[in-house]
Amino acid sequence: MNDTSTKVRISDLKKTYPNGDGVEHIDLDVHEGEILTMLGPSGCGKSTILRTIAGFERADSGSIIIDGRDVTNLPPEKRPTGMVFQSYNLWPHMTVEENLAFGLKLRKVGKKQISADIDGVLDMIKMPGVQKKYPSQLSGGQQQRIAIARTLLLKPSVMLLDEPFSALDAKIRMQMREELRKLQSRLNITVIFVTHDQEEAMSISHRIVVMRKGAFEQIGTPSEIYDSPATKYVAGFIGEMNMIERQGETIAVRPEDIAIGPDEPFGGRVVGVMNMGHYNQVLISSTEHGDLKAFLRKDDFADLHEGGDIRYRFMKARTYKHAA
Template sequence: MNETIKLEIQNMTKLYKNGDGVKNINLKVRQGELMTLLGPSGCGKTTILRTIGGFLECNAGAILIDGKDIADLPPEKRPTAMVFQSYNLWPHMTVFDNLAFGLKLRKVPKAEIADRILDVLNLVKMPGTEKKYPNQMSGGQQQRIAIARSLLLKPEVLLLDEPFSALDAKIRMQMREELRKIQTDLDITVVFVTHDQEEAMALSDSTVVMNKGSIEQIGSPYEVYHHPASRYVADFIGEMNFIETQAGMHTAVRPENIRVEKGGGGDLEGQVRNIMMLGHYTEMVVQTRFGIVKAFVSGSEADLFKRGEHVALYFSDSRQFSE
């Protein structure tokens, strides 16, 4: 990946009257990188996105694109484009007119507008829809048009605010794959906001895990999953067992990092409480003296055990966290 820094946020603070917001945010996004801001509702991820886009004014700090501070520019003067969760298409306009609107404001020649719209509709797999109205299309199709509209403006940084959250699971997965392909083919820089950890893991080059207006960890999906920097990150990303083996200290181990064997011994032992087949893996719930522990095993392994059986648990990877 290109190591050139495309977007840099320096010591940015944006606080609302009630005291919520974000403080001292520092981020660097490289050219062609897809960075995800991940966290629960109210953690500040959309606040950061809207300050980048100019829809919110930050109280302090700098926002640089290609080394130039854009923090004082209005949204229309920034080299960014934003795609919202709600599509924001004009219902009374055709697809063509929705797409042409921003280009007309920029005084792009008519012939060029038509050519660029045809190209971008092919890019988002929506050719031949120029004369349709938004209410004649599904949610996934409308979101494709919203993304196409942003791409037409040729932004230096594309901002996406939970763009797929209103779509059903199958369409959401398809849209992720298509967005990732478009993003890598065009080598565009993207900042993507989501509360969905699976979406962040699937899409990101780098993931920013947020908590109450602050950044808990920045890293690749692999790093934040396998090497969480805090108990909060370990708990938020994926499934995790927290086993309090001594006061104030917890052993954290992922269910897929537990091997189950018959008999006693191991790192922990207990009785099989439940066995649930969950598609390509089976979840075994084991009652130990420290509480419930979940292990993910294959179907063939699960067939070797029955409820109530005494088992030993072996941890192939674990971490320690204090309260």
């Protein structure tokens, strides 16, 4: 990834709807060759920004620069972007080959070149030989691969993905994330990805923009977002967190940052132990910090049981002052 080159620059962007929803004062630089993910709950404005970059929504004010060119007032077909949607948007009456060829034909690409390009992109997404199949003959994950391939064939400067994997089951979703990351790295394409799934954002992104109510809460790498959440909202939104309210402040502690041992300063009672695979989730009550959740290695604490006493301390915590 090349952090020194700005691929997309958004300056003071505003897009609001008659009901008052939307975004304003949006400033964002997207680096060449990175996957930048906009993460947040439904209605926070992340898809609005993506659709405005694509040209499907018209900005009320501000500017969008791609490759040094102002595209703010250009229609979608004049922008160097390609968009992949949640719903695949494949034409059911067309074969895979016809779906993939459609955009290339509009660009007057020759038949031989179209055939060669399609063969190449199908090999790239590990789906050779499906040219004559119809979308209904493919699984959801395969259809989404074809939708991504169709966008790749048009060689966009920026690929835009709006919740592309949310309709897939968990295992296929994980596989698609891995494949997207490999494709992005191989082609060094710039990707702007929208999701409400924090695990998805953490697993594929070079940088994450955490959004809330039409505004940015924090921009950073997955490690920065997870280890150093800038606000109480980000701390509570990303990953598991114990939120301990004190007068005038909130103390945030990750479950994995709770240490257990006989000589630790604080005491409580175990009220639940859940086997989570390679670790145990331990619920602790009757503490001076309220109810707590801790993640502990199973092998180290195999003797923990419900109703037993426990001693603990916080290895790391962040404090957020309440607004006056």
